[in-house]
Amino acid sequence: MTRAAPLDELRILSPTAILGYGFPEASFAAGLARDPHVIAVDAGSSDPGPYYLGAGEPFTDRAAVKRDLRLMLRAGRARNIPVIVGSAGGCGARPHLDLTVAIVREIAAEEGLSFRLAVIPADIDRDALLAAQARGALVPLPPGPEATADDVRASTHLVAQMGAEPLVAALAAGADVIVAGRAYDPAVFAALPLLHGFDAGLAVHLGKILECAAIAAVPGSGGDCMLGTLRRDHFLVEPLAPERRCTVVSVAAHTLYEKSDPYRLPGPGGVLDLTATTFAQEDDRTVRVAGSRMLTRPYTLKIEGAASVGFRTVSIAGVRDPSFIAQVDTILDAARARVAANFAGTLAPESWRLLFRLYGRDGVMGTSEPLRTIATPHELGLIIEAVADTQAIADTIVSFARATLLHLGYPGRIATAGNLAFPYSPSDFHAGAVYRFSVYHLLTGIDDPCALFPIKLEEVGARAVALAPGEQS
Amino acid sequence: MTTIRLVDIAGVIRSKNAGPFELTLDIMVGDPVWYQRLRQSEVLSPARIAALYGIAESDVLSIVAFDPASAIKITLKRPLASGAVGDADVYGAQQHAPLLELSFEVLDD
Numbered sequence: 001m002t003r004a005a006p007l008d009e010l011r012i013l014s015p016t017a018i019l020g021y022g023f024p025e026a027s028f029a030a031g032l033a034r035d036p037h038v039i040a041v042d043a044g045s046s047d048p049g050p051y052y053l054g055a056g057e058p059f060t061d062r063a064a065v066k067r068d069l070r071l072m073l074r075a076g077r078a079r080n081i082p083v084i085v086g087s088a089g090g091c092g093a094r095p096h097l098d099l100t101v102a103i104v105r106e107i108a109a110e111e112g113l114s115f116r117l118a119v120i121p122a123d124i125d126r127d128a129l130l131a132a133q134a135r136g137a138l139v140p141l142p143p144g145p146e147a148t149a150d151d152v153r154a155s156t157h158l159v160a161q162m163g164a165e166p167l168v169a170a171l172a173a174g175a176d177v178i179v180a181g182r183a184y185d186p187a188v189f190a191a192l193p194l195l196h197g198f199d200a201g202l203a204v205h206l207g208k209i210l211e212c213a214a215i216a217a218v219p220g221s222g223g224d225c226m227l228g229t230l231r232r233d234h235f236l237v238e239p240l241a242p243e244r245r246c247t248v249v250s251v252a253a254h255t256l257y258e259k260s261d262p263y264r265l266p267g268p269g270g271v272l273d274l275t276a277t278t279f280a281q282e283d284d285r286t287v288r289v290a291g292s293r294m295l296t297r298p299y300t301l302k303i304e305g306a307a308s309v310g311f312r313t314v315s316i317a318g319v320r321d322p323s324f325i326a327q328v329d330t331i332l333d334a335a336r337a338r339v340a341a342n343f344a345g346t347l348a349p350e351s352w353r354l355l356f357r358l359y360g361r362d363g364v365m366g367t368s369e370p371l372r373t374i375a376t377p378h379e380l381g382l383i384i385e386a387v388a389d390t391q392a393i394a395d396t397i398v399s400f401a402r403a404t405l406l407h408l409g410y411p412g413r414i415a416t417a418g419n420l421a422f423p424y425s426p427s428d429f430h431a432g433a434v435y436r437f438s439v440y441h442l443l444t445g446i447d448d449p450c451a452l453f454p455i456k457l458e459e460v461g462a463r464a465v466a467l468a469p470g471e472q473s
Numbered sequence: 474m475t476t477i478r479l480v481d482i483a484g485v486i487r488s489k490n491a492g493p494f495e496l497t498l499d500i501m502v503g504d505p506v507w508y509q510r511l512r513q514s515e516v517l518s519p520a521r522i523a524a525l526y527g528i529a530e531s532d533v534l535s536i537v538a539f540d541p542a543s544a545i546k547i548t549l550k551r552p553l554a555s556g557a558v559g560d561a562d563v564y565g566a567q568q569h570a571p572l573l574e575l576s577f578e579v580l581d582d
Contacts, residue, residue, distance in 0.1 A: 260492075364568075
């Protein structure tokens with residue numbers, strides 16, 4: 001192992017963009033052959049929407065997560081290097097963390113692995129957050145709305161994106177494997193570099209690239225490995241599959257990904273400033289990055305919460321009749337009015353919503369669709385959707401709207417046997433609980449970046465009797 | 474004069490969420506010469522983008538040129554938060570198409 005202190009180079013292996021998205025074993029082996037100092041993966045994203053945080057469910061498959069983790073844990077233990085997972089289970093709330101830790105334990109038992117495990121939850125106490133909201137410490141992220149006490153109360157799960165500091169502390173405490181709740185995406189990659197005193201700007205910028213694994217290569221892939229080599233005044237990134245390359249444009253372009261301002265990337269405790277960053281082609285497949293700076297700011301934490309808005313039922317149908325298609329808006333309005341009139345006496349109007357989506361016209365872009373009034377499609381895909389206070393009400397609304405539309409008369413109707421083509425029997429589906437993002441705000445006034453993220457250390461397997469001096473970090 | 478469409482000069486035109494409330498559009502031109510011509514054309518003005526997407530000009534939050542990637546980034550306010558009831562694109566990954574045909578005039582050499 002090349003781990004003499006002080007290190008002038010740290011190699012970080014990022015196997016995959018999201019734990020569970022997979023990676024080729026050959027790429028992973030090529031990464032291990034480079035003698036990495038740490039294997040780290042970001043398991044999370046808010047992109048799949050509010051359901052997964054609200055319901056406490058992962059958006060990746062358990063078997064796929066276990067497959068990825070098994071390869072990572074085996075390699076980490078064989079080489080005695082740390083394995084770090086951030087935003088466990090996708091959203092990093094308690095149920096997501098518990099699920100990931102359970103998988104880690106299963107693998108340890110199956111593989112006979114022993115290690116010091118650090119588990120770092122990211123759940124935020126509701127009452128503490130209400131107090132913060134009351135004193136104005138929970139501030140909006142424009143164009144997001146102001147924080148309200150009702151939204152905090154309504155949230156089923158509340159998490160904070162931890163910075164690298166709790167992960168650094170866990171490494172300093174000798175953790176071999178870290179499973180962290182919701183974390184700032186680059187944090188799992190920046191933790192070991194920060195422990196060894198590498199430049200924070202370079203470490204976090206490298207983390208920003210590694211968190212998406214080989215997406216910053218060409219051809220890009222979220223399911224393939226990337227190696228980062230961090231030195232004191234620059235870093236290198238290279239993909240590990242021979243058919244991929246990093247180019248100046250592919251790496252620079254990645255800086256834009258999912259960010260609103262490519263020059264200033266805010267995070268907990270600072271803003272990553274890329275105004276002086278340089279990108280240079282090191283060799284055919286490797287890009288050298290220098291000049292990224294961390295500008296220290298008062299420490300803040302991004303808080304995420306999701307709240308229930310009811311239950312959804314959908315029905316999917318197609319329309320091929322040109323007369324129906326030509327009049328589709330008035331037909332849908334008539335059906336909507338018929339549904340409302342039918343249940344006016346029995347269902348409270350605010351207890352349900354009925355939506356129609358028209359694929360082939362503006363199903364993807366809605367009112368932003370420039371062609372919505374120009375093109376006339378020969379067929380339309382129709383989704384009838386209800387979101388209601390109960391699944392039963394959603395079922396009622398969709399069922400009635402579907403039957404109404406199927407047989408609704410309209411001027412010039414020729415196809416009098418039915419207006420809709422259903423691909424399935426049954427025609428209606430439960431989409432289950434529906435959530436919304438209820439909190440997406442900054443918690444200000446953080447004095448100690450670790451205080452809200454208690455680290456729980458434990459020995460897994462036979463490690464308890466084998467821990468030797470000098471083996472930490 | 475020649476009419477140039479963005480899809481003719483940009484290798485990547487994409488959209489994605491930047492958090493639940495913002496949609497961000499990336500136009501990566503690749504060729505620095507065309508990148509500069511696109512910038513000089515001022516076709517990517519807030520007014521033009523607002524009209525293209527049928528939104529208020531104030532909902533075009535920023536238009537930033539990023540020289541290291543010869544790219545232009547446009548950030549819009551989402552009409553609905555990601556995953557809100559009625560939202561049609563939870564990831565925001567298919568909101569780029571109107572940009573493809575956006576065009577500007579260049580003087581012939």
